[in-house]
Amino acid sequence: xNVVVLDxxxxxxxxxxxxxxxxxxxxxxxxxxKWALRDVSLAVRAGEAIGIVGxxxxxxxxxxxxxxxxxxxxxGSVRVASGVTGILTLGGVMEPLLSGTENALTGxxxxxxxxxxxxxxxPAIAExxxxxxxxxxxxxxFSDGMKLRxxxxxxxxxxxxxxxxxxxxxxxxxxFREKCLNHLKSISESGVTVLLTSHEPSHIARLCSxxxxxxxxxxxxxxxxxxxxxxYANAMLEAVPPPELLAEGGARLGSGEVEITxxxxxxxxxxxxxxxxxxxxxxxxxxxxxxxxxxxxVIGVHAHDAATGNHxxxxxxxxxxxxxxxxxxxxxxxxxxxxxxLAGGRYFLDVGIYESNWERPYAMLWKALAFEVRGQPATGxxxxxRQWTIV
Amino acid sequence: MVPSRRRVHQRRARRRxxxxxxxxxxxxRYSVDLVLHLVSRxxxxxxxxxxxxxxxxxxxxxxxxxVFAYVFTKVIHVGNIPRYPAFLFIGIVAWTWFASGxxxxxxxxxxRADLLLRPGVPRAAAPVVSVLTDMLDFVxxxxxxxxxxxxxGGIAPSALWLPVLMAIELLLILGIGMALCSANVYLRxxxxxxxxxxxxxxxxxPVFYSRKLLPGTLTFFSxxxxxxxxxxxxxDILIYHRVPDVFPLVVVALFSVAMxxxxxxxxxxxxxxxVDQL
Numbered sequence: 001x002n003v004v005v006l007d008x009x010x011x012x013x014x015x016x017x018x019x020x021x022x023x024x025x026x027x028x029x030x031x032x033x034k035w036a037l038r039d040v041s042l043a044v045r046a047g048e049a050i051g052i053v054g055x056x057x058x059x060x061x062x063x064x065x066x067x068x069x070x071x072x073x074x075x076g077s078v079r080v081a082s083g084v085t086g087i088l089t090l091g092g093v094m095e096p097l098l099s100g101t102e103n104a105l106t107g108x109x110x111x112x113x114x115x116x117x118x119x120x121x122x123p124a125i126a127e128x129x130x131x132x133x134x135x136x137x138x139x140x141x142f143s144d145g146m147k148l149r150x151x152x153x154x155x156x157x158x159x160x161x162x163x164x165x166x167x168x169x170x171x172x173x174x175x176f177r178e179k180c181l182n183h184l185k186s187i188s189e190s191g192v193t194v195l196l197t198s199h200e201p202s203h204i205a206r207l208c209s210x211x212x213x214x215x216x217x218x219x220x221x222x223x224x225x226x227x228x229x230x231x232y233a234n235a236m237l238e239a240v241p242p243p244e245l246l247a248e249g250g251a252r253l254g255s256g257e258v259e260i261t262x263x264x265x266x267x268x269x270x271x272x273x274x275x276x277x278x279x280x281x282x283x284x285x286x287x288x289x290x291x292x293x294x295x296x297x298v299i300g301v302h303a304h305d306a307a308t309g310n311h312x313x314x315x316x317x318x319x320x321x322x323x324x325x326x327x328x329x330x331x332x333x334x335x336x337x338x339x340x341x342l343a344g345g346r347y348f349l350d351v352g353i354y355e356s357n358w359e360r361p362y363a364m365l366w367k368a369l370a371f372e373v374r375g376q377p378a379t380g381x382x383x384x385x386r387q388w389t390i391v
Numbered sequence: 392m393v394p395s396r397r398r399v400h401q402r403r404a405r406r407r408x409x410x411x412x413x414x415x416x417x418x419x420r421y422s423v424d425l426v427l428h429l430v431s432r433x434x435x436x437x438x439x440x441x442x443x444x445x446x447x448x449x450x451x452x453x454x455x456x457x458v459f460a461y462v463f464t465k466v467i468h469v470g471n472i473p474r475y476p477a478f479l480f481i482g483i484v485a486w487t488w489f490a491s492g493x494x495x496x497x498x499x500x501x502x503r504a505d506l507l508l509r510p511g512v513p514r515a516a517a518p519v520v521s522v523l524t525d526m527l528d529f530v531x532x533x534x535x536x537x538x539x540x541x542x543x544g545g546i547a548p549s550a551l552w553l554p555v556l557m558a559i560e561l562l563l564i565l566g567i568g569m570a571l572c573s574a575n576v577y578l579r580x581x582x583x584x585x586x587x588x589x590x591x592x593x594x595x596x597p598v599f600y601s602r603k604l605l606p607g608t609l610t611f612f613s614x615x616x617x618x619x620x621x622x623x624x625x626x627d628i629l630i631y632h633r634v635p636d637v638f639p640l641v642v643v644a645l646f647s648v649a650m651x652x653x654x655x656x657x658x659x660x661x662x663x664x665x666v667d668q669l
Contacts, residue, residue, distance in 0.1 A: 013667055065508075065666060068510035069510060069511075070507065070508060070510060070666045071663065071664050071665075071666045071667055072663045072664055084510040084511060085510055085511065086510055088508050088509075088510070089505055089508040089509075095432070095436060097436060097439045097440060098432070098436065098439075102432070105428075106428065106429070106432060109424065109425055109428050110425070110506070110509045110512055111509070111511070112421070112510075112511045114420070114421060114424050115424045115427075115428055164510070
């Protein structure tokens with residue numbers, strides 16, 4: 001059964017009415033228009049989890065707002081089963097002077113519960129949000145992360161049939177984000193339809209079976225998540241100049257705001273190394289120069305096996321909940337790994353500094369560095385410290 | 392074991408209890424729940440950080456009364472009006488509800504943009520909550536009105552008309568308010584203009600003077616002014632112990648109902664795309 005059916009939906013915004021009178025007086029006609037969605041058709045079955053990706057301004061939020069019934073499409077038809085809730089906005093109705101409990105009550109009622117049901121849910125919501133004693137204190141004493149936890153706890157406790165989540169998982173600490181993702185997974189499996197927009201492809205990959213890629217209001221691709229995300233990631237690379245090829249099949253690419261000047265592995269003695277012992281601690285150091293000021297960035301460190309090309313490491317500041325902010329003109333990024341239990345062999349390190357929404361790399365070094373791991377060679381990738389016992 | 396049909400049915404019913412309000416009746420009940428909750432929250436918030444708290448809802452009209460009573464008895468003379476304190480106080484309270492209700496309805500959607508970003512929340516919630524919250528200030532002033540009346544002739548059974556008059560005023564404020572609110576989302580000129588018109592309205596409506604004071608050419612403003620008619624009716628039933636003149640009151644009531652229907656129709660149409668403008 002389909003719970004959401006969009007049929008050739010278009011949405012046009014008329015940008016800014018203000019000053020219309022003045023424009024009229026100066027006989028300066030012409031209206032600014034923007035098509036946020038063009039010819040979007042979509043059918044979502046009950047219990048499906050759908051991811052929505054796309055760059056800023058591609059129409060993701062507009063799509064969710066139309067599904068939520070908050071606004072009307074300019075053309076096309078929308079049919080949505082009743083029982084939609086979601087987190088499309090944080091704050092606003094949240095009132096800083098009232099206590100967490102009072103705000104949770106309001107939030108739950110606004111999410112569609114009767115007052116009685118809302119009161120009955122409060123303990124469960126407080127528990128999920130892990131706010132315990134904090135709930136009696138005024139909301140102004142809450143951090144942004146706590147507010148998000150509260151909003152999220154409310155959204156997943158109202159038992160809606162369709163749950164819409166717009167970009168909010170990026171806030172909040174890593175552990176809670178993990179809990180949210182797991183919870184979303186379980187309610188999605190229990191038959192709730194979930195639509196999720198995110199800049200973090202890994203969230204969508206974990207949760208969603210199908211993914212829509214929106215580009216300038218069009219559906220660029222819709223289909224099975226893995227395939228769509230791959231094409232989306234590749235398109236990100238198409239947005240920058242062609243790569244400069246390096247030795248050993250490496251490549252340097254990016255839009256050029258930031259340049260990666262050096263990448264090193266620093267071993268236990270504090271000097272750059274090319275060979276590690278399996279299980280040793282190691283620090284990845286990336287020197288960079290900023291050519292053009294960027295407000296924020298995401299830093300990624302990836303590694304793959306030289307023999308098979310399999311990626312086995314994929315770390316990013318965003319994935320770890322680290323905030324990068326404005327980069328200094330010159331600097332070094334350090335990523336310390338407590339241990340690296342790789343089997344003996346040859347590996348490549350890839351590093352990148354990306355725009356904060358992953359839209360394009362400022363600088364990326366593919367095969368930035370080759371390194372050897374000394375240890376027992378194995379057919380697998382890992383060689384953790386181990387012990388066999390037979391009883 | 393195959394569950395009997397009845398069991399299945401029961402289980403489904405139980406599950407549905409916590410689900411979304413789907414039927415028309417349940418949606419209506421939900422809307423009432425929601426509006427009552429938001430109004431009580433808003434009212435509590437209004438005086439939250441004030442030292443004397445909710446007492447302000449009583450203190451405000453009293454102090455406003457004191458100011459006007461001083462001005463219009465000591466500074467300017469507005470003629471001899473029998474039981475002037477009660478006359479003035481009722482005028483102030485009923486006008487304040489109209490003016491502040493209209494103003495807050497006009498700006499309601501901008502101030503509560505968040506309500507429109509909640510799936511399932513009726514779009515009319517924002518203006519309705521604003522106007523009802525302002526009505527609570529009126530209700531809080533009722534005991535003081537009663538005290539005034541006890542000192543000037545007592546309360547007569549005609550006071551039972553009060554809820555009728557309040558309902559008419561409520562519809563009038565909501566109707567005009569929702570229309571203005573719709574326009575204000577697109578053109579902020581509306582809220583500035585509304586403030587100015589209300590300022591003028593305060594002087595051309597017999598709030599602190601009696602209609603008899605007006606020269607013939609100006610009676611127009613009080614005769615074709617629904618708020619003036621309502622103020623007259625409030626005073627009739629409370630101070631002068633008379634049943635209000637039925638014909639003018641029916642006209643005002645019909646006018647208010649028409650304004651409400653029109654304002655709501657406009658708001659309904661316009662609010663479908665408010666979110667795009669916020």
